Ligand SMILES: Nc1ncnc2c1ncn2[C@@H]1O[C@H](COP(=O)(O)OP(=O)(O)OP(=O)(O)O)[C@@H](O)[C@H]1O
């Protein structure tokens with residue numbers, strides 16, 4: 463559990479000439495769930511985008527020791543990093559099932575793909591009921607499930623989850639986070655979770671990074687953060 | 701009386717089928733990059749000259765036909781890579797400028813290489829009426845058949861192949877498609893190649909009717925746009941139905957209101973575009989996208 467799956471050193475990110483991340487050193491443990499917390503605009507989404515090559519970066523990004531900085535998004539994804547983006551990235555005009563097929567587009571093992579679609583349906587029975595429905599007509603919660611399902615279709619080593627609880631009813635959130643736990647333990651998918659809901663994230667994660675305006679404030683085991691009242695008060699708001 | 705009407709409707713469907721081909725090509729590009737390719741007509745015209753050249757070199761018709769489709773496909777891919785890739789994220793105006801430049805380049809290149817005189821272009825379907833009647837000329841019937849065939853092939857490709865699904869995904873949501881590992885750039889290039897190929901078929905089918913010369917596609921492109929807009933710009937089936945409708949309307953107006961029809965042919969296309977945009981902005985077949993966030 464100690465070996466790092468993904469590591470960044472002095473990671474900086476830029477939108478045009480505006481620098482948004484300022485030298486982040488992060489380490490995502492193999493098999494673990496790491497959470498990245500911070501206020502609105504802290505740079506959480508940008509960090510995930512930087513890992514996937516979706517923004518201009520400087521600094522080191524290593525996946526299992528090999529540098530992925532500067533690679534194309536498609537090539538990084540093909541290395542087994544599935545990004546569930548903020549806003550869910552639904553293909554609204556395609557059907558639920560087509561969305562899942564899109565998630566497996568880099569694979570060519572037809573039979574295994576069909577099996578994986580059934581596996582996603584087993585996790586999310588509601589998606590199965592809506593398999594032929596235009597995905598844009600799914601509810602917010604269903605679209606979030608679909609986004610996670612699409613990511614599963616890649617058979618990823620690492621899932622990057624950007625505010626998966628956003629806009630969902632508490633019951634649905636609970637269901638979803640339970641599935642994250644299962645994916646992590648049963649399917650050995652490592653995760654990087656970005657959340658506004660710090661209590662929820664700390665409950666699921668084992669490692670925490672806290673950032674503010676693109677800089678690291680503190681990091682450590684989730685249990686430690688849960689117990690540190692001053693951090694909870696000043697940064698996590700509960 | 702009834703015979704004249706039927707005859708005009710059928711002839712309208714036949715020319716409409718050509719507009720439908722152009723509309724198909726336009727819709728394919730529009731779906732992929734959200735811009736109308738003004739150079740589509742000139743690309744088709746140039747392809748048709750290439751076909752003519754291949755025929756001059758004594759290739760059999762269908763070999764020249766297939767060769768032209770292949771060359772047009774390659775040229776479309778190349779144009780995407782060389783001209784459009786660099787301005788992919790540039791504002792709409794850059795695209796307009798690029799399309800106008802392409803239009804001018806193809807037009808003058810064709811004039812430079814092959815001259816401005818009009819040439820005749822053969823029809824593979826012959827000129828003898830087939831069904832023993834004169835309602836539809838064999839060439840017109842051929843045009844309709846080819847258009848229908850293309851539509852079916854495109855439909856099967858987009859609905860039932862994985863690469864077709866990749867192209868749809870890349871066009872609908874490029875960022876999300878990238879995150880699924882789809883090579884969006886290649887999908888765009890493929891889209892341009894296919895649009896150029898479809899356009900070349902339209903050019904080769906219309907050339908026997910309008911004669912081959914560098915400006916042959918100007919009016920047809922406008923009708924193609926009209927067809928695409930009527931069909932809603934997002935639906936291949938809509939493009940074909942729209943193109944055919946425009947062809948029929950054009951023919952009927954030309955027949956029954958000869959004063960209007962002869963002089964104001966192109967105006968009719970523009971009126972149709974504007975009327976549709978006013979009454980039904982998403983076109984007859986434009987999908988109303990339901991999105992919940
Ligand atoms: N496309 C962009 N162009 C310019 N600046 C951007 C862009 N996207 C984000 N930013 C800026 O970068 C900073 C970090 O944004 P980011 O989206 O990473 O924050 P976040 O932590 O994910 O916030 P939230 O919790 O609201 O999602 C913000 O100041 C934001 O204004």
Ligand SMILES: [Mg+2]
Nearest residue numbers: 506507508548
């Ligand atoms: Mg964010």
